[in-house]
Amino acid sequence: xxxxxxxxxxxxxxxxxxxxDGERMAELLGAQGMTAAAEGADADLVVLNTCHIREKxxxxxxxDIGRLRRxxxxxxxxxLAGCVAQAEGAEAKARSRMxxxxxxxxxxxxxxxxxxxxxxxxxxxDTDMPAISKFGALPARRKVGPSAFLTVQEGCDKFxxxxxxxxTRGAEISRPWADIVAEARSLVEGGAREITLxxxxxxxxxxxxxxxxxxxxxxxxxxxxxIDGLERLRYTTSHPADMTDGLIAAHGExxxxxxxxxxxxxxxxxxxxKAMNRSHSxxxxxxxxxxxxxxxxxxxxxxxxxxxFPGETDEDFTTTLAIVDxxxxxxxxxxxxxxxxxxxxxxxxxxxxxxxxxxxxxxxQVRLAEHSLxxxxxxxxxxxxxxxxxxxxxxxQMIGKSPWLQSVFVETDAGIGxxxxxxxxxxxxxxxxxxxxxxxxx
Ligand code: SAH
Ligand code: SF4
Ligand code: F3S
Numbered sequence: 001x002x003x004x005x006x007x008x009x010x011x012x013x014x015x016x017x018x019x020x021d022g023e024r025m026a027e028l029l030g031a032q033g034m035t036a037a038a039e040g041a042d043a044d045l046v047v048l049n050t051c052h053i054r055e056k057x058x059x060x061x062x063x064d065i066g067r068l069r070r071x072x073x074x075x076x077x078x079x080l081a082g083c084v085a086q087a088e089g090a091e092a093k094a095r096s097r098m099x100x101x102x103x104x105x106x107x108x109x110x111x112x113x114x115x116x117x118x119x120x121x122x123x124x125x126d127t128d129m130p131a132i133s134k135f136g137a138l139p140a141r142r143k144v145g146p147s148a149f150l151t152v153q154e155g156c157d158k159f160x161x162x163x164x165x166x167x168t169r170g171a172e173i174s175r176p177w178a179d180i181v182a183e184a185r186s187l188v189e190g191g192a193r194e195i196t197l198x199x200x201x202x203x204x205x206x207x208x209x210x211x212x213x214x215x216x217x218x219x220x221x222x223x224x225x226x227i228d229g230l231e232r233l234r235y236t237t238s239h240p241a242d243m244t245d246g247l248i249a250a251h252g253e254x255x256x257x258x259x260x261x262x263x264x265x266x267x268x269x270x271x272x273x274k275a276m277n278r279s280h281s282x283x284x285x286x287x288x289x290x291x292x293x294x295x296x297x298x299x300x301x302x303x304x305x306x307x308x309f310p311g312e313t314d315e316d317f318t319t320t321l322a323i324v325d326x327x328x329x330x331x332x333x334x335x336x337x338x339x340x341x342x343x344x345x346x347x348x349x350x351x352x353x354x355x356x357x358x359x360x361x362x363x364x365q366v367r368l369a370e371h372s373l374x375x376x377x378x379x380x381x382x383x384x385x386x387x388x389x390x391x392x393x394x395x396x397q398m399i400g401k402s403p404w405l406q407s408v409f410v411e412t413d414a415g416i417g418x419x420x421x422x423x424x425x426x427x428x429x430x431x432x433x434x435x436x437x438x439x440x441x442x
Contacts, residue, residue: 001119001120001121002077002118002119003044003119004115004116004119005034005043005044005045005076005077005115005119006034006035006044007034007035007036007037007041007042007043007044007045008026008029008034008035008036008037008043008044008045008046008047009036009037009043009045009046009047010022010023010025010026010029010047010049011046011047011048011049011064012049012082013048013049013050013051013057013060013061013082014049014050014051014053014057014082014083015051015053015237016149016196016198016236017105017149017151017154017169017198017199017200018049018050018051018082018083018105019149020149020150020151020198021049021081021082021105021108021151022047022049023144023149024108024138025047025049025081025108025111027138027139027141027142028108028109028111028112028138028139029045029047029111029112029115030139030142031139032112032115042070042076043076044076044077045076045077045078045079045115046068046076046077046078046079047079047081047111048061048064048065048078048079048080048081048082049081049082050080050081050082050083050084050085051082051083051084052082052083052084052086052087052164052168052340053083053163053164053165053338053340054335054338054340055338055339055340056338058084058087061080061082061084062095062096065078065080065096065098065099066098068098069098075098077100077101077115077118077119078098078099078100078101079099079100079101079102079103079111079114079115080092080099080101080102080103081102081103081104081105081108081111082105083105083164083165083168083169085102085103085104085105085127086104086105086106086127086167086168086169087164087167087168087342088102089102089104089125089127090102090125093123093125099123100118100123101114101115101117101118101123101124101125102124102125102126102127103125103126103127104126104127104128104129104168105168105169106128106129106134106154106169106170107126107127107128107129107134108134109133109134109135109137109138110126110137114126129170135175135179136179140186141183141186141187141190142190143190143191144187144190144191144192145191145192145389145416145417146191146192146193146194146387146388146389146416146417147192147193147194147195147196147232147387147389147401148187148190148192148194148195148196149195149196149198150180150183150184150187150195150196150197150198151175151198151199152174152175152180152197152198152199152202152205152217152220153172153173153174153175153198153199153200153201153202153204153205154169154170154172154173154175154199154200155169155170155171155172155173155200156169156171156172156200156201157171157172157201157204158201158239158241158277158279159277160266160276160277160278161275161276161277161343161344161345161348162276162306162309162337162338162339162340162343162345163340163343164340164342164343165200167342167343169200172200172201172204174204174205174206174207175207176207176208177207177208177209177210177220177223178210180197180207180220180224181223181224181227184224184227184230185227188227188228188229188230189229191417192230193229193230193231193232193387193417193419194230194231194232194233194234194258194387194401195224195230195232195233195234196233196234196235196236197217197220197221197224197233197234197235197236198235198236199235199237200237201237201238201239201242202217202235202236202237202238203216203217203235203238203239203242203243203244203247204217204239204242205217205220207220209223215246216244216246216247217235217244217247218244218246218247218249218250219246221233221235221247221250221254221257222250222254225254225255225256225257230256231256231387231419232256232258232387232403233254233256233257233258234257234258234260234405236262237262237264237304238261238262238263239264240263240264240265240278240279240280240284240285240288241279241280243263243288243291243292245291248288248291248292248295249295251292251295251296251299252295252296258403258404258405259296259298259299259300259403259404260299260300260302260330260403260404260405261292261299261300261301261302262302262303262304263285263288263289263292263301263302263303264303264304264305265280265282265285265303265304265305265323265327266278266304266305266306266309267305267306267309267312267316267319267320268282268316268319268320268321268322268323268324269282269312269315269316269317269319269320270282271311271316272309272311272312272316275309275310275311275345275348276306276309276345277344282319282323285323286323286326286327289301289327298404300330300331300375300404300405301327301328301329301330302329302330302331302332302333302405303327303329303332303333304332304333304334304335305320305324305332305333305334305335305364305368306334306335306336306337307320307334307335307336307337307352307357307360307361307364308336308337308352308356308357308360308361309337309345309352310337310345310348310349310350310351310352311348311349311350312337312350312352312360317360317363317364320364321363321364321367324364324367324368324371325367325371328371328374328375329368329371329372329375330371330372330375330376330404330405330406331368331372331375331405331430332368332372334361334364334365334368335361336357336358336361337352337357339351369429372429372430373427373428373429375404376406376427376428376429376431376432377427379402379404379406379424379427379432380424380425380426380427381423381424382423382424383421383422383423383424383437384402384403384408384421384422384423384424384432384434385402385403385419385420385421385422386400386401386402386408386410386419386420386421386422386434387400387401387417387418387419388400388412388414388415388416388417388418388419388420389401389416389417390416391416392409394411396411396412396413397409397410397411398410398411398412398414398415398416400420400422402432406431406432407430407431407432408422408424408431408432408433408434409431409432409433409434410422410433410434410435410436411435411436412436420436420437421436421437422434422435422436422437423435423436423437
């Protein structure tokens with residue numbers, strides 16, 4: 001028997017959905033009377049909210065556990081949560097004796113009970129995947145920052161051959177319309193001015209509105225845009241196969257929907273896309289981008305890329321550079337392929353050597369950076385609305401987001417959550433600098 005923890009820390013390592021889960025776990029622990037440990041202070045309970053997507057991400061979980069041992073030899077209560085917890089289950093407990101409980105991403109509403117079990121001498125594991133029940137068991141949203149995440153869809157049925165998500169997050173499910181609208185309202189009441197709708201395949205969301213009419217993500221976006229006080233809507237991540245005409249049209253019609261679309265392509269080569277089981281070709285992807293740009297000409301496109309998928313030749317890689325040049329991405333994430341246990345690609349032939357992967361990644365990133373810089377430079381001299389979301393490092397400096405999700409540095413005495421008009425004066429690959437025009441009424 002040990003005491004119940006009084007303080008907690010949640011560390012999230014993964015994607016935005018993982019961050020959202022981390023926030024919900026923190027709220028859940030807070031509702032039990034625990035308080036967040038101060039920055040740098042020791043916590044009684046540490047929740048490691050892990051990511052399994054690439055080997056490096058998964059390994060981080062275990063390297064972090066080692067560092068939690070205190071000088072006197074004691075340790076906090078350690079909960080392994082997130083996608084590594086889901087993938088490894090009870091094996092994780094065998095791998096590290098320091099782990100006290102293992103809870104998957106669909107079961108974390110049970111965290112308080114599990115913590116109590118640990119205090120009673122147990123070492124529980126819960127990696128069940130009940131259909132969506134976790135949301136109903138979570139406390140209401142508490143005070144949030146100006147920009148909030150809201151998970152509307154979970155899981156993935158796409159089974160790209162390299163990816164663990166269909167196994168760690170389970171089948172695609174959409175949260176019900178009314179729950180999402182209620183959560184969005186409470187986020188806005190708690191201070192959010194921008195909401196990003198999240199899902200592994202967020203544009204696969206479907207549901208029925210209050211009148212029983214079924215619709216897709218576009219109808220949900222149109223309804224959420226009617227919430228007073230909510231000024232910006234975004235969504236991520238989308239799959240090219242689920243970019244419906246309705247959703248594309250919404251980009252041209254819903255003012256609050258920001259001109260930004262994260263639409264991963266992964267590769268520009270059709271044979272590789274086929275081996276990845278991506279269900280789109282380079283050409284069909286480009287056609288989708290064209291339609292989106294016709295609906296919203298100033299939209300910023302971002303993407304994800306994998307280099308060094310098994311069998312990728314120099315020629316395949318060259319077509320990836322070609323698609324980068326034709327889309328002119330405003331921003332992008334690029335990764336070296338990482339073989340993940342249990343996925344079909346892990347046993348494919350034609351492994352690409354580490355040296356070749358390094359070289360391709362470097363060349364791709366140089367090209368992507370050129371396009372980001374060009375996109376950012378094109379905003380110099382423009383007046384943008386910036387939603388301030390954090391402090392800069394210099395005194396008096398604040399950082400906000402442009403409609404195109406660029407980080408904009410500005411000197412101002414405005415606070416977090418204020419919306420400002422800023423004239424862009426300079427541009428770097430990953431940020432903009434600007435000067436204040438007039439402070440809009442916040
Ligand atoms: N559901 C989203 C995001 C999935 S994970 C989508 O389909 O786009 C985020 C990104 O990680 C992917 O887009 C992909 O580029 C990358 N990724 C996934 N599995 C990977 C692996 N095994 N190796 C390297 N990168 C991977
Ligand atoms: Fe993974 Fe593909 Fe699903 Fe995205 S669509 S989560 S890359 S399986
Ligand atoms: Fe990682 Fe799980 Fe997200 S594997 S990318 S935390 S869905």
